[in-house]
Amino acid sequence: MVENNFIPGIRNYRLGQGFTLFWTFLIFVLCLMPATDLPKAEGIPNLDKIVHFTLYFVLTLSAFTTLKLMKTRINTILILSGFFSLGLLIEILQFILPFNRSFSVYDLIANSIGFISGWIVYRYFIANKIV
Numbered sequence: 001m002v003e004n005n006f007i008p009g010i011r012n013y014r015l016g017q018g019f020t021l022f023w024t025f026l027i028f029v030l031c032l033m034p035a036t037d038l039p040k041a042e043g044i045p046n047l048d049k050i051v052h053f054t055l056y057f058v059l060t061l062s063a064f065t066t067l068k069l070m071k072t073r074i075n076t077i078l079i080l081s082g083f084f085s086l087g088l089l090i091e092i093l094q095f096i097l098p099f100n101r102s103f104s105v106y107d108l109i110a111n112s113i114g115f116i117s118g119w120i121v122y123r124y125f126i127a128n129k130i131v
Contacts, residue, residue: 016066023062024086027055031090035098056083056122060118061126064115068130080115087111 030051041047060083067074089110094101 007129008032010122013066013069016060016069020059020066021061024057027059027086028090030055032093032097032099032101049110050105052087052107053114054088056111056114057118057121059083060115061122064119064122065130068127069079076119081113084108084112 008014032094044050063079063083064074091103092109095103
């Protein structure tokens with residue numbers, strides 16, 4: 001077994017909690033910004049989907065790692081369902097709010113692939129290294 005500081009910068013759960021909350025806030029801000037305020041990336045196909053994947057991948061790693069450091073019992077299905085619900089809520093808000101954004105099933109799919117991939121990496125490469 002490796003000490004709890006095997007991930008650089010995450011030495012205790014409080015830092016993990018702060019980062020997870022910050023990352024969740026960042027997801028809301030980036031996904032609900034008016035489309036005109038978003039940077040344009042010409043020449044990178046599907047960059048939007050890569051961003052969605054990355055946001056939820058990092059959120060999942062952070063949340064599960066923090067919960068493990070807190071020695072909290074982890075209900076995987078409940079947490080992953082919460083991440084899906086977060087993505088769905090944001091997509092609905094994009095549809096409702098007047099920010100020139102739209103609901104996208106493909107964004108939900110990218111989110112889902114991101115958090116499922118994050119859980120797989122956590123489960124098979126990180127969880128057993130946290131004491």
